Amino acid sequence: MSTRTSSIKKNQKESLLKREISALLQQASMDYPDLFGLSVSHVTLSDDKGVCSIFFYSPEGKDIFEQKFDTLLLFKKSLRQALARRIPGRYVPELIFKYDEQLEKQLAIERLLDQIKEDS
DSSP: OOHHHHHHHHHHHHOOOOOOOHHHHHHHHHHHHGGGOOOEEEEEEEEEEEEEEEEEEOOHHHHHHHHHHHHHHHHHHHHHHHHHHHOSOOOOOOOEEEEEEHHHHHHHHHHHHHHHHHOO
C-alpha cells in the first residue's frame, strides 16, 4: 500500500474515532457530571495504529482536565469496548488521554489578534 493511501486511511480512522469518542463521552457526561465540560479537540493514531491519543479541551483550563482525568481513566475500558462494537476492525487501539495545549495557545493568539483589530 502506498504511503499516501495509508495516510488517507489513517486520517479517516482518526476522524471516525474522534466522532465516536465524542458521542460516547457526551452520553457518559449525562450520567456522570464529572465529565461535563470536556470536549475532544482531536485524535491522533500512532503509525502502527496501535495507540490512539485523545486530546481534550476545557474552556476552564488544564486544571479542570486534571481534576477530571481520574474519571476519564475509569471509563477507559468501557470506552474501548464501546468503540469495538461501533467501529469495524480487528482491534481497538490503546487509548491515551491528553490535554490539548496547542488549542489553548491558538485561542490565546486569536484573542490577541482580535484585541489588535479593536485597537486599530
